Amino acid sequence: MYSVPRYLPFGDSALLIEFGNVISMEINQKVILMDEAVRTAKIEGIKETVPTYRSLLVCYDPVEIDYEQLVSQVKDLREMVEKPNVKKNKKITVPVVYGGDYGPDLAYVASIHGMTEEQVVKLHSEKLYRVYMIGFTASFPYLGEVSDEIATPRLETPRLKVPAGSVGIAEKQTGIYPCEAPGGWRIVGRTPIKLFNPSKNPPAFMKAGDVVKFVAIDEAEFQRLVNK
Numbered sequence: 355m356y357s358v359p360r361y362l363p364f365g366d367s368a369l370l371i372e373f374g375n376v377i378s379m380e381i382n383q384k385v386i387l388m389d390e391a392v393r394t395a396k397i398e399g400i401k402e403t404v405p406t407y408r409s410l411l412v413c414y415d416p417v418e419i420d421y422e423q424l425v426s427q428v429k430d431l432r433e434m435v436e437k438p439n440v441k442k443n444k445k446i447t448v449p450v451v452y453g454g455d456y457g458p459d460l461a462y463v464a465s466i467h468g469m470t471e472e473q474v475v476k477l478h479s480e481k482l483y484r485v486y487m488i489g490f491t492a493s494f495p496y497l498g499e500v501s502d503e504i505a506t507p508r509l510e511t512p513r514l515k516v517p518a519g520s521v522g523i524a525e526k527q528t529g530i531y532p533c534e535a536p537g538g539w540r541i542v543g544r545t546p547i548k549l550f551n552p553s554k555n556p557p558a559f560m561k562a563g564d565v566v567k568f569v570a571i572d573e574a575e576f577q578r579l580v581n582k
Contacts, residue, residue: 355381359388359432361425369412369424377498381408382486384435386563391434397427405562406487407496443484445565448530450479450521451576452543459540463506463523477501478542479568483528485560493532493550493558497566500528512538519544521568532559543568546579 355374364370371388374381389405392412399419404411414424452475453460464471483497490496499505505526513536516522520531522539531537532549549559560566571579 355384359384361428363421364411367414367416369414369421369428370409371412371428372409374408377407377486379484382484382562385410387435388428388431389562391431392428395427395431397424399424406489443563443565444561445482445567446560448521448545448547448566448568449571449575449579450543450545450568451571451573452478454573456544456573456576457521457542459506459509459522460542463504463540463542466506467503469503474504474542475570477504478523478528479570481567483566483568485562485564485566487562488558488560490529491531491533491535493560495530495549495560495564495566497528497530499526502526506540508538509540510538512536516541517544518548519546521545543570544576546576 355378356372360372362370362372373384385405385408388410389403392400392403397419399414400412401415402413412424412428453471460471460474464474478500481501485495486498487496488494500523504523506523508524515534516531516537518531518533520541521543522529522531522537522541524539529539530545530549547559551557
C-alpha cells in the first residue's frame, strides 16, 4: 500500500487515483471509501467513477472542471478515506448447483489438486468472499480470495460461450458471469440468481465491498429458483 495515494492523468478526461500495487482488502477498502466520498461530494464536472481492486478512475468533463482543480478537490476528501469505516458491508447468499453440466470444470479442479469434487465444493462454499470490483461485463463481480488449495489457472483457450450465472475460478479469484459471454474461467457451478437487471436502480445485484457466501444446492432447487 502506498503511504499516500498517487494522482495520475488518464487520458484527457479522467483521473486515476492509485492506493497500492497489490490485491489487498485494506487497499480495496480505501478505494471504496474514496469512491463513496467523491460521489457524495457531488463535485461539478465528474461524470462517473469506476472502483477497481487498487485504484479509482474518476471520469470528468474538462469543459466543466480542469485537471488541477479536480485533483485539488479530490485530495480534500482524503480525510474521509482515512477514517475508520463502521459501515457494515452487505452480505449476499448465492445458491449454486455444482458440477455436471452446470460446472463442467469441477472435476478438473478436483483432479489437479488431488481432491474429490465434494472437497472442492466444501472449500469453495465455506468462505466469505469480498466483492473487490465489478467489471469485464455488466455486473460481473470479482470475488476473492479462494483457498490456495483450489486456486486454478484459467483455461488455455477461452470458451466462446459461458452461460449466465456460471460460477468460475481463475487463480485465486472467483466470479459469476451475469450474462452469456466468452470466458476462460474454470466453471465449477451455476447460480439461478440474476446479477444484472437494467430495469432496476441500481441495475447491478452486487457492488464493490459486498460480502458473498456461496451455498450448495441440488438441481431440483436450482430449477425451482429459476422458475420462481
